[in-house]
Amino acid sequence: MPYRAPVKDIRFILDHVVGFAEVAVTDRFSAATPDLAEAILAEAGRLSTDILAPLNRIGDQHPARLENGAVVSSPGFAEGYRAIAEGGWVGMAASPDYGGMGLPISLALGVDEMMSSACLALQLKPLLTKGQIEALEHHASDEMKALYLPKLTSGEWSGTMNLTEPHAGSDVGALRTKAMPNGDGTYAISGQKIFITWGDTDLTPNVCHLVLARLPDGAEGTKGISLFMVPKFIPVADGGLGDRNSLRVVSLEHKLGIHGSPTCVMQFDGATGWLVGAPHKGMAAMFTMMNNARLSVAAQGVGIAEAALQHALAYAEARHQGATPLAADGPILEHADVRRMLATARAEVFAARAISLACAKAIDMATATGNPDWQARAALLTPIAKAYATDVACEVAGMGVQVHGGMGFVEETGAAQYLRDARILPIYEGTNGIQAMDLVGRKLLDGGEAAFRLIDEVQRGAEAGRAHLPDLAGEVWQAAEALREGTEAVLALPLNDRFAGAVPYLRAFARVLGGQAHLKAALADPGREALARVMVRRLLPELGGLLAQAREGAAGLYEVGSEDLAA
């Protein structure tokens, strides 16, 4: 079934749910007029449906492979990548000083979503390059910016992110990769990194690795980590390619999904690197890239969920199994339980898209105004968007398989690929458990101020909606009140007790924000009321159970001993 780009839905959310107009009136983003937004999203939709989507299955069936130490891409990926680079999509949100378009993240995220729906494995390549561009814009020297940013922004070169080592995954601070000063301002980087996405490629002549490593005087843990630019080929002053650096791909991981994306074990043997930012401040610099990537991964979640849902809906419209309540021989879509699955999936996809775009808007507003309240809003929403949208991807892709019945379990229909591809999303860029701990830990360090400000906003909107949709508005208001009380209870807990309930707390927050988004949609367009009812009447009631878990603390979990787990 061909993928249909949901340009109309993205536009609707931007215009009526997250208030993109506020971004477009700032001086910084004044170029992002409604006409331009429409043109960009429509063009990205065409690229995704016509050029990228046909590559999705090819990448799955013909994975990237390693030949003589070099990655060979899946068939057709070269043409697909060329279309992305030549269309200027890599530099969409990048600084115009280095060839970018300087457009808002809110628009770039809609583009990311559609490209992810179409071909997640290929979309990962520009995703990482975009994150690297942002990290360099913020932390690199002017000289490094001038050398690398034009090539990265145009998509001529690509970027990677090298954090993970065999013994240092979530605990990045445990990394052992070393950086020894060469005495000429460069460093010799030695160590092994694993799971490096697009760590090598035949789609671009150069690959620029941002590598976390420890200087000889670096302290233990995250405080002693520095960030280095380590290119595959060392650029010469005019931007051409110089010597081959001493780094190599040892092997490619054999994965459950995203087969078209080469995930590399990288070996650095005294490779020449250049410091990015200050010594020992590598985590701060890398966080710029990771925050960018976290929101982009949220968009990947929405994208896979959207594609899996479209796929399942088409099957449910075509497949007939016995009498339905509406016809003697109707499509399975007419069975109440199948309708429940698809309506739930659509309500979740809408909520995940709205939360991700609200986070993107907060980033844009923070960039445009420098207002710390917007920065705090973006920081609060990033883990919620990443974890919720990627969990939704797995749930909806799972539902998509279920809607297909037995045909979902065989590869020919394509439903299974969405489930396999989706499964990485809650794991990389910080597992969803780590995201939830970030939410209840660091993101509540302000005493919950940013969270309470957002809850107030949900309640003000619900209050205003009571005149038109009293039942829905009333339930959203009540849910926000329950979240307020739940947040106060979580704030009163010691940290490990918070961590024990972090995942349900994050989902509770997403439920309330989903209720808010659907209520706004129904108020703006009565045609969206039925879907809003699915969210508010069927999904929002989960809130009580989620908040009960969030309050419960950790002790009971530790009472379950190893022997209980084993039995």
Ligand SMILES: Cc1cc2nc3c(=O)[nH]c(=O)nc-3n(C[C@H](O)[C@H](O)[C@H](O)COP(=O)(O)OP(=O)(O)OC[C@H]3O[C@@H](n4cnc5c(N)ncnc54)[C@H](O)[C@@H]3O)c2cc1C
């Ligand atoms: C396909 C793929 C692509 C990737 N791409 C990249 C890339 O480009 N660059 C890169 O650097 N890395 C990449 N990664 C690595 C990825 O980011 C890590 O796998 C991820 O951060 C988790 O680390 P880990 O695998 O070591 O799991 P672990 O850290 O061992 O975690 C295992 C489990 O324990 C939990 N856990 C760990 N610590 C804690 C804690 N303190 N509290 C509570 N729970 C905890 C985790 O949530 C998880 O459920 C990729 C991985 C894959 C599979």
